[in-house]
Amino acid sequence: MTQKFPFNHFLKLDGLSEGPAAKKVDVNPVIVEQAIKAMNVSAEPKAPASEFSGDELRTLTDALLDNIKNLINPNKFHAYFANAFTVSAIKHETVEIMVTTSFIKKMVETHYPDTIKQALFEILGKNYGIDIQVLGAPTQSLSSNAENILNSLKSPMPSKKPESVKNTTFFIDELEPTKDDLFKAIDSQVIEHQTNNNSNQIDINKTFNNFIIGPSNNIAHALSLAVAKDPGKAYPALYIYGNSGLGKTHLIHAIANHIQMHKPSMRICITSANRFMNEMVDSIIKKNQSYEFKKKYTEQTDILIIDDIHELKNKTTTQEMFFHIFNELIERGKQLVFTSDKTPKEIDGIEDRIRTRLSSALPVEIQQPDLETRIAILKKKAVEKDVYLSDDVVNLVAKCVKSNIRELEGCLIKLGAVTSILKVDIDLEVAKEHLKLNEELENQKNVTIETITKTVANYYKIPLGDIRGKAKTKEVALPRQVAMYLVSKMLKPTLKDNGQYFSGRDHSTVLHAIKTISDRIKTDGLLAQQVLDIEKQL
Numbered sequence: 421m422t423q424k425f426p427f428n429h430f431l432k433l434d435g436l437s438e439g440p441a442a443k444k445v446d447v448n449p450v451i452v453e454q455a456i457k458a459m460n461v462s463a464e465p466k467a468p469a470s471e472f473s474g475d476e477l478r479t480l481t482d483a484l485l486d487n488i489k490n491l492i493n494p495n496k497f498h499a500y501f502a503n504a505f506t507v508s509a510i511k512h513e514t515v516e517i518m519v520t521t522s523f524i525k526k527m528v529e530t531h532y533p534d535t536i537k538q539a540l541f542e543i544l545g546k547n548y549g550i551d552i553q554v555l556g557a558p559t560q561s562l563s564s565n566a567e568n569i570l571n572s573l574k575s576p577m578p579s580k581k582p583e584s585v586k587n588t589t590f591f592i593d594e595l596e597p598t599k600d601d602l603f604k605a606i607d608s609q610v611i612e613h614q615t616n617n618n619s620n621q622i623d624i625n626k627t628f629n630n631f632i633i634g635p636s637n638n639i640a641h642a643l644s645l646a647v648a649k650d651p652g653k654a655y656p657a658l659y660i661y662g663n664s665g666l667g668k669t670h671l672i673h674a675i676a677n678h679i680q681m682h683k684p685s686m687r688i689c690i691t692s693a694n695r696f697m698n699e700m701v702d703s704i705i706k707k708n709q710s711y712e713f714k715k716k717y718t719e720q721t722d723i724l725i726i727d728d729i730h731e732l733k734n735k736t737t738t739q740e741m742f743f744h745i746f747n748e749l750i751e752r753g754k755q756l757v758f759t760s761d762k763t764p765k766e767i768d769g770i771e772d773r774i775r776t777r778l779s780s781a782l783p784v785e786i787q788q789p790d791l792e793t794r795i796a797i798l799k800k801k802a803v804e805k806d807v808y809l810s811d812d813v814v815n816l817v818a819k820c821v822k823s824n825i826r827e828l829e830g831c832l833i834k835l836g837a838v839t840s841i842l843k844v845d846i847d848l849e850v851a852k853e854h855l856k857l858n859e860e861l862e863n864q865k866n867v868t869i870e871t872i873t874k875t876v877a878n879y880y881k882i883p884l885g886d887i888r889g890k891a892k893t894k895e896v897a898l899p900r901q902v903a904m905y906l907v908s909k910m911l912k913p914t915l916k917d918n919g920q921y922f923s924g925r926d927h928s929t930v931l932h933a934i935k936t937i938s939d940r941i942k943t944d945g946l947l948a949q950q951v952l953d954i955e956k957q958l
């Protein structure tokens with residue numbers, strides 16, 4: 421063997437084998453030795469075996485980990501190196517490295533090749549290439565014998581060690597197959613969050629205070645608050661509708677929490693259409709207590725809130741009961757609130773008399789939140805859940821997850837779990853990897869000042885030239901302001917560039933337009949809706 425680097429030098433370094441980088445675990449040194457030897461047996465007859473012995477490779481691994489530990493963030497070191505990384509061979513000018521999962525291989529290859537090469541240079545005094553493989557994955561140079569031994573290393577060590585190896589310790593904890601378990605733990609935290617549904621009781625965590633308001637939900641929020649402040653009076657029946665995960669359930673719990681706090685004597689009944697049906701079936705069929713059931717909802721309820729009312733479809737007996745309860749509560753001046761993912765017209769399988777009752781309620785839609793609202797929601801939830809996310813990670817997630825706030829929350833839960841379980845900081849790469857986000861795809865939607873202004877012009881049915889031109893009539897003034905507002909919001913150009921496109925208007929005109937529209941959409945529901953519709957088309 422030709423010694424091509426000062427191995428003797430680094431073998432003499434003090435404390436290498438005691439480096440804090442790796443946790444000590446008990447392993448069978450005979451198996452380890454066999455594994456390392458086997459890894460060096462090439463399936464290709466011409467490929468040379470490692471130029472170094474198992475002991476030397478182990479010492480090199482320790483030295484490398486010690487060195488890398490000083491070069492990178494401790495959390496990242498813990499996640500990608502401390503329990504996951506070993507030098508398996510050195511052939512010619514290349515150091516072969518084994519890691520425990522393909523995710524780690526990808527992260528190390530993407531982010532740390534230079535760090536590893538620098539550390540190798542510092543230890544070995546010369547430049548080496550690196551070749552990273554996943555432990556247990558078939559590689560060209562591993563013989564089947566080596567794979568068998570690696571597999572035996574990956575399975576848990578027998579709890580009883582042979583007498584001869586007691587008290588022997590090596591730094592081989594990268595062989596513990598724990599990463600999969602960790603990822604499963606992360607997934608299960610997300611699933612637990614998604615399926616946690618307590619809507620038969622008032623959820624004290626869903627209040628008006630932590631409901632973020634934006635153009636997509638400001639009217640629903642305002643009407644819900646009005647109902648909560650003056651139940652049974654302002655709007656005796658409110659019907660909140662919109663797609664899944666946009667905050668309907670949050671709002672009904674906010675109403676209930678507000679009433680409970682400010683009018684504690686009022687009796688609130690919050691349920692879902694399915695629970696209402698199950699309770700009814702239970703009380704009528706099993707307990708023969710139809711009267712008690714009806715009494716509970718008519719005489720003992722001041723506020724009846726039913727989530728997912730569309731679930732009444734095709735349930736004739738439940739619809740019948742609901743019809744009577746609805747009428748009686750309205751007659752008594754009580755408050756009713758419903759949510760649904762459909763308008764009353766769109767619900768199939770309900771009787772006309774139910775449809776007309778539901779249609780008599782004040783309808784209000786919650787729409788898909790815009791980017792700013794999504795960012796605000798993420799930031800608020802991150803603080804609530806004590807997960808630190810940098811602004812660029814928040815922006816990335818909000819940009820990629822558009823249609824559902826529950827999904828946005830799911831991302832946050834996942835990132836929180838990644839931080840606490842894998843002990844890594846969340847940066848853009850980690851977020852993209854774990855959430856499988858593709859920012860490039862989002863960016864491919866080529867929104868330009870031209871496309872925004874054309875979309876506004878089409879929406880208001882006026883020629884593009886008029887919006888960009890000098891005319892100051894009422895018909896074009898508002899669309900032009902909307903266009904300037906959207907250009908500023910979506911593209912963030914300078915005020916000068918923004919005005920330039922609109923016949924060279926100056927920065928104060930653009931500033932005035934942006935302020936006018938952003939102020940007005942907070943109070944003018946119609947305009948808020950128009951702006952939202954245009955944004956959706958872009």
Ligand SMILES: Nc1ncnc2c1ncn2[C@@H]1O[C@H](COP(=O)(O)OP(=O)(O)OP(=O)(O)O)[C@@H](O)[C@H]1O
Pocket residue numbers: 626630631632633637662663664665666667668669670671761797825826829
């Ligand atoms: N504007 C908002 N501010 C803060 N959190 C929100 C907002 N909108 C929705 N959320 C949160 O998003 C999650 C999903 O919302 P919610 O359960 O109210 O949706 P939904 O419209 O009732 O959906 P579904 O129809 O599937 O029941 C909840 O955890 C809720 O707290």
